[in-house]
Amino acid sequence: MNTIVNITSLPSILLHAAIPLTIILVYALVAIWGERKIAGFIQDRLGPMRVGGFHGWAQSIADLLKLIQKEDIIPTDASRFLFKFAPFMMFAASYAAFAVIPFSSSYIGSNINIGVFYLLAVTSILTLSIIMAGWASNNKWSLLGGMRSAAQMVSYEVPTIATVLTVIVVSGSLNLMTVTEMQSGNDILGFIPNWFIFQNPFLIVAFIIFFISILAESHRVPFDLPESESELVAGYQTEYSGMRWAMFMLAEYADMLLLSLLGAVLFFGGWNSPFGEFLSGPFWSFFWFMLKGLLLVFVMMWIRWTLPRYRVDQLMHICWSILIPLSFINLVLVALWELIF
């Protein structure tokens, strides 16, 4: 199963860089259209219907073309280099993290043995790029959005890491490929897959905490404070337009997928088929993995179009006085469970 490719030559590096990029770009186009359709469905309306004929499938492509044509406006008083650089850095951060995601049983960008650690470290650059964008715009709303997001992401990294740690306690490995392989098979009661979420009752709690934290990490409702449009206009994105703004959107959607896929690896068996050997193999494992990730993305969208948004101090309260203590208690309980059973 494990096919470690020794990356030595330049073409090989480029190939390994291109595969996740293609997945992200295709996913972003589908997800943006999908989010509109889902929003339309939830809100009793049609959503995009015109572009491309069938249910407006080409809407995101049309939007992309529009954004490419737009003028690239940089405010006079902005810090030019940082202002231009921030969107790309943000996308680079979430893109780089895809390197350690095992997309299929036979493909992982880089099979390093500190995969989870690398992923969490690289995604923390996102915070930096948001502050960079907020500060460099030289706009008060942007600055407020940037400051909020810094506080929010730094805080919510703690419960995310604590819950990831919970899974690591069970798996004993930081390599996401190994973590996935450990969840192969359908041994619980003879038919339930060996996914971590079914292995240990406390891991269900861990997953709930993890899911709430990734909602906050990827700033989705009810924690979309950095860009809360009714308060901060558009938060750190206020001064951005055209392709630079599109890069933010792309990074945001990529981040959503990344964290959902991480959740799929850690709790739902990654690329493992839910039916044991049935429909497994490199292609089907990719299919199952994306399906699991996209299902979590769908839940995020569903939440977005249903709930109001929390206030910034309430957000901090939830994190520091509920999620963090709970996740650490849960970590101890999981460890005890593993020790006893």
Added chain:
Amino acid sequence: MITDTDQNIEKKEMVINMGPQHPSTHGVLRLELVLNGEVITNVKPFIGYLHRCFEKYAEEVKDYSKVIPYTDRMDYVSAMNQEHGYVLGMERMLEIEVPERVEYIRVIVAELQRIASHLLGIGAFGLDLGAFTPFLYCFTEREKILDIFEKTSGARLLYNYMAVGGLMRDVHKDFKTETADFVKTFRPKIKELNDLLSYNQIFIDRTAKIGVLPEKVALNYAASGPVLRGSGVKWDLRKDDPYSIYDRFDFDIPVGSGEVGTLGDCWDRYIVRVREMEQSLRIIEQALDGMPDEGDVMEAIPKRIRPNEGELYVRTETPRGELGYYIVSDKSANPFRVKARAPSFVHLSMLPAISNGALIADMVAIVGSIDIVLGEVDR
């Protein structure tokens, strides 16, 4: 060393302009916020971006009935209620007896308009707090009311429907059944709204104990309507100073009680509006039962309007509160003076009193909960 640098840091408050171009200022309102971090230490509303000289125009139009279209444009969200007040005032001045049928139709459209206006207020309030879907659900319902109005008056927003002494035209022939259908389908929607928004824990967390308006402050600022009732004061002109035929109907006045937080908080003001919609439905049902089927709605419209010299203050309960018209006549064909007492203007003036110490996010909630319409603030 570290404490030394700490003391040397210059602490500055940030002045920030919220509006006139801002997604949640309900039109073109500019708020100058003084912020300490995200905490508001001072707020100053600036108005006048939507000033359209209503009062001056009323003096210049050369005809009392030509003022009516301009009353529509004050509070464009509840145009029927604005007209109602003005025509009532003129009828009192001219001592016109209005036919039964006209009175009933006026009450029905005024109450439908109240529901439409509250739906917009509630939806926009939810939108301010990040709940997008309830906003569109509210709009779907509002649309049904606008359809009824369109069939009746020909317009969807600014109706120019009521006339001094009557109505511009009779209602369309399906008016009764369509309105009754709406009442029937709308009741379950209120429950849906309550499930989705009113009792949502996040919504309660965002609105309870925020922007508390104590009873005394509300009375001192001359607040009225849902804002005053949200603070627990049972004051509704439809009951306390009945006009038109409101004394014939049986309905309750919902008041805030601090169910989920403090009395007079944003949630109380919000829930008063939701419950008022139910009461409006009750009034509509009774009015539909009592409404005469036959009758000329234009029989009492005077050919010329020339009131005797004198002055009059008429007040009615609009969805936003007490709307008063002070009309002065000098026995000529056009009013000498028409002054409108706009509830939104009064409510906006108490913003500084209830929002100090709030966060920016609360500011949005407070502005949304007092439900101002800038057209009426500026006039």
